[in-house]
Amino acid sequence: LPVLEDSGGVVGVLSMSDLVSFMKADDERRGTFPLGLTPDEVEARQKALANEEALAGGLQLGRQDLVRSAFVVGAASIGALLLQGGFLHDHEFAAMTAIFAFGYVGIVFEEIFEFNKGAVGLLMAVALWVIYAGTASANGDSSLLAEATHQLSDKVSEVSEVIFFLLGAMSIVEVVDAHEGFKVVTDRITTNNKRSLLWVLSGISFVMSGILDNLTTTIVMVSLLRKLFPDPEDRKLFGSMVVIAANAGGAWTPIGDVTTTMLWINGQVTALPTMVNLVLPSIVSTVISAAAMAPMVPDVEAETLGVPRKDGSGSPAAATAELAPRGQLVFGTGVAGLLSVPLFKALTGLPPYLGMLSALGVLWALTDAIHAGEEERDSLRVPTALSKIDTSGVLFFLGILLAIGALDSAGVLGNVATFLDSNLPSQQLVATVIGFASAVVDNVPLVAASMGMYDLSTYPPDSELWQLIAFCAGTGGSLLVIGSAAGVALMGLEKVDFIWYLRRISVPALAGYVGGVGTYLALHPSAMRGFLAPLGL
Numbered sequence: 001l002p003v004l005e006d007s008g009g010v011v012g013v014l015s016m017s018d019l020v021s022f023m024k025a026d027d028e029r030r031g032t033f034p035l036g037l038t039p040d041e042v043e044a045r046q047k048a049l050a051n052e053e054a055l056a057g058g059l060q061l062g063r064q065d066l067v068r069s070a071f072v073v074g075a076a077s078i079g080a081l082l083l084q085g086g087f088l089h090d091h092e093f094a095a096m097t098a099i100f101a102f103g104y105v106g107i108v109f110e111e112i113f114e115f116n117k118g119a120v121g122l123l124m125a126v127a128l129w130v131i132y133a134g135t136a137s138a139n140g141d142s143s144l145l146a147e148a149t150h151q152l153s154d155k156v157s158e159v160s161e162v163i164f165f166l167l168g169a170m171s172i173v174e175v176v177d178a179h180e181g182f183k184v185v186t187d188r189i190t191t192n193n194k195r196s197l198l199w200v201l202s203g204i205s206f207v208m209s210g211i212l213d214n215l216t217t218t219i220v221m222v223s224l225l226r227k228l229f230p231d232p233e234d235r236k237l238f239g240s241m242v243v244i245a246a247n248a249g250g251a252w253t254p255i256g257d258v259t260t261t262m263l264w265i266n267g268q269v270t271a272l273p274t275m276v277n278l279v280l281p282s283i284v285s286t287v288i289s290a291a292a293m294a295p296m297v298p299d300v301e302a303e304t305l306g307v308p309r310k311d312g313s314g315s316p317a318a319a320t321a322e323l324a325p326r327g328q329l330v331f332g333t334g335v336a337g338l339l340s341v342p343l344f345k346a347l348t349g350l351p352p353y354l355g356m357l358s359a360l361g362v363l364w365a366l367t368d369a370i371h372a373g374e375e376e377r378d379s380l381r382v383p384t385a386l387s388k389i390d391t392s393g394v395l396f397f398l399g400i401l402l403a404i405g406a407l408d409s410a411g412v413l414g415n416v417a418t419f420l421d422s423n424l425p426s427q428q429l430v431a432t433v434i435g436f437a438s439a440v441v442d443n444v445p446l447v448a449a450s451m452g453m454y455d456l457s458t459y460p461p462d463s464e465l466w467q468l469i470a471f472c473a474g475t476g477g478s479l480l481v482i483g484s485a486a487g488v489a490l491m492g493l494e495k496v497d498f499i500w501y502l503r504r505i506s507v508p509a510l511a512g513y514v515g516g517v518g519t520y521l522a523l524h525p526s527a528m529r530g531f532l533a534p535l536g537l
Contacts, residue, residue, distance in 0.1 A: 092131060096410055099127050100403060104440075107400075107482065108498040117491070118392040121399025128406035148409070155405030161353045162485070163398055167389065168356035169216045172334045172363055173223045174385035181331030182224050183323045189228075194297045197228070201238060202245040202290045206283070209249030210256045212338055213352075214474075217246040218486040220338070222493045236496050240505040241293055243486045244478045244512060248286045251474025252278035258485070259447045259473040268451060268466040277462075278471050280523065285475055285516030292508035326370060333363055393492020400488065404441055413441060427454070428531040431468040432517055435476025439483035447473050464527040468520060475516055478509040 103124030107117045133148040176182065185204075191197060201221065209217040221242040225235045250256030254264035254271050263269045323331075337359025344355030364382040371377045378384060407413050416437065424430050434450060450469055459465045477484030481491055481501035490496050521528040 092410060093412055093415070095131055096128050096407060096412055099124060099131070100407060103127075103403065104482075116392060116396075118396040118399065121396045121403065123399075125399045125402035125406065128403050128410075132406050132410045151409040152405075155402060155409065159398060159401040159405065161351050162401060163394060165353040165356050166215065166219075166394060166397065166489070167386075168353065168360045169219050169338065170389050171360050171382060171385050172337060172356075173219050174388050175363055175367060175380070175382055176331050176334040177223050177227075178380045178385060179327040179330040180323055181327050181334060182227055184328065184331050185224060187323075194234075195294055198238065198241060198294060198297050199290060201225075202241055202286055205242045205245035206249035206286050209246040210253045212341070213256055213258075214243075214246040214250035214484065214486040215489060216338055216341075217249070218242055218489050219493070221246070222490065232494065235494050236500065237293070237296060237504070239490050239494050239496065240481070240501060241290060243481070243484065243490050244289045244505075244509050245286045246486050247478045247484050248282045248289075248475050248512070248516065251471050252282040257470075257474040260470045262447055263451070263466055263470050267456065267461055269462055269470060273462040274467060274470065277467050277523070278520070281471055281516040281519040282475070284519040285512040287512075288515040289478075289508045289512030292511045293505070296504065329370070330363070330367065333366055334359075337363055390492050393489070396492060397485075397488055400482070407441065421450075426530045427459075427465045428468060428521070428527055431465060431472050432531075434469060435472030435513060435517070436479065438473050438476040439479035464524050464530075468517075468527065471516060471520060472513075475513050479506055479513060481505070 103120055106113060106115060106120040106124075129152055133145060133152070189197070189200060191200070201224075205217055205221050208220065212220075218239075222235070222239055225238055225242070229235045229238065247257070251260060252275055254260055254269070254274060260269070260274070264271065264274070337356075340359060341352050341355040344350070344358065345352050348354075360382070367381050371380055404413075420430050420433055420437075424433060430450070434447070447469060454465060477487065481487040481496055481498055487501075491498075521531055
């Protein structure tokens with residue numbers, strides 16, 4: 001059956017056998033829904049059926065729910081009592097490290113425990129801050145508690161900037177997607193070969209991240225992947241490569257990654273030397289990772305991809321008419337808004353999230369203007385886009401960043417950095433290990449700690465130490481999915497779990513990381529000597 005637009009154009013086809021199979025399966029599982037129901041009516045029916053199924057479960061289901069509820073309440077009560085105990089506050093560092101490790105395990109094995117990682121992240125963040133603030137209060141010095149509260153406010157402010165930035169970028173992408181704006185990109189991808197697409201999308205992600213940043217690039221590219229790949233497993237694989245390419249692409253420019261931006265703002269690096277010295281290691285890192293992942297992708301033509309075939313054939317998604325001028329306008333405005341964020345920061349000195357929110361405001365006003373009087377087009381407006389955002393993913397992001405903030409405020413991460421500096425024989429090794437550590441915890445406090453450990457009089461701006469730290473902190477986060485903002489965004493957007501990423505992606509990411517570090521050292525003989533000398537080579 002053809003699927004038609006209001007104007008009569010064909011937007012796709014629908015298999016009658018698939019439709020009948022779906023209706024039969026739906027009838028068997030939920031009961032018959034009359035055709036013609038509105039989405040709200042369908043949702044109401046689903047809620048009513050869920051309640052009927054719960055009633056049909058009878059006493060056995062009620063007992064099961066009671067036992068599970070008692071377990072959750074009991075665990076929460078025990079946790080609350082322990083957090084108020086003197087032992088945890090007397091051993092603050094050990095207690096906070098253990099809670100972070102425990103929460104990390106919960107996130108890693110989310111699929112086994114069946115607890116959403118958002119809930120685990122929020123509980124972990126609250127527990128860490130309770131211990132930190134409770135330790136300050138237990139000392140009897142009100143000024144310590146006030147300082148802990150002030151630090152919490154500062155961390156909430158920092159995290160909120162990231163959250164608002166994320167919400168703004170995701171909303172812009174959703175609005176552009178609603179207007180089919182990404183046809184501008186997909187119509188120019190003329191290959192259906194999956195392995196070729198891996199290289200094409202890696203290159204796009206790398207370049208885009210250097211202009212925007214790795215987080216925005218990942219959000220945009222995941223939306224594009226949803227147009228290209230109907231199979232969630234394909235999107236996970238390609239999305240993971242997007243994260244690797246975006247992190248590598250962001251490491252070599254001052255605006256592409258937050259850690260490079262920190263070093264740039266504080267004077268450890270300047271723009272042009274950093275770009276010149278890090279661009280080749282970043283390219284090598286991306287190429288090696290893509291080459292390592294290529295065998296995972298079949299070198300075949302895929303009929304289901306949403307891109308046109310060279311012979312004019314292809315999937316139904318590719319058979320749509322050309323993009324309307326209205327869609328082109330929304331796409332151009334959205335992309336211009338994203339590109340304006342670094343310029344906004346450079347011109348005003350204000351945080352990037354304000355630039356992102358201003359871009360969203362402009363796009364919001366534009367879509368309201370062009371759809372004025374079109375009540376049937378409400379799905380194309382910003383409020384609908386906001387309703388589609390993965391709130392659980394955003395809350396997970398909030399929880400994990402606040403948890404890292406608690407470790408940073410307590411000095412745990414600073415102690416880690418100091419330990420590395422005291423026990424590793426060269427600064428080049430320290431920078432390399434910081435990259436590995438950033439795969440587990442946020443790279444921002446680690447880089448901030450390193451900035452405090454090394455004096456600019458000893459290591460002047462654009463020295464090899466600072467450039468290597470910028471590269472390692474930016475690309476090392478790709479080793480684990482939780483190690484970078486881009487990876488965490490992918491977890492929320494495409495439900496990529498920790499174990500899947502560890503098994504399939506971490507080795508190619510590691511190969512790229514080692515290759516990039518090796519390339520930088522090969523280009524700088526003095527840094528190579530400093531790296532090899534402690535190893536006796």
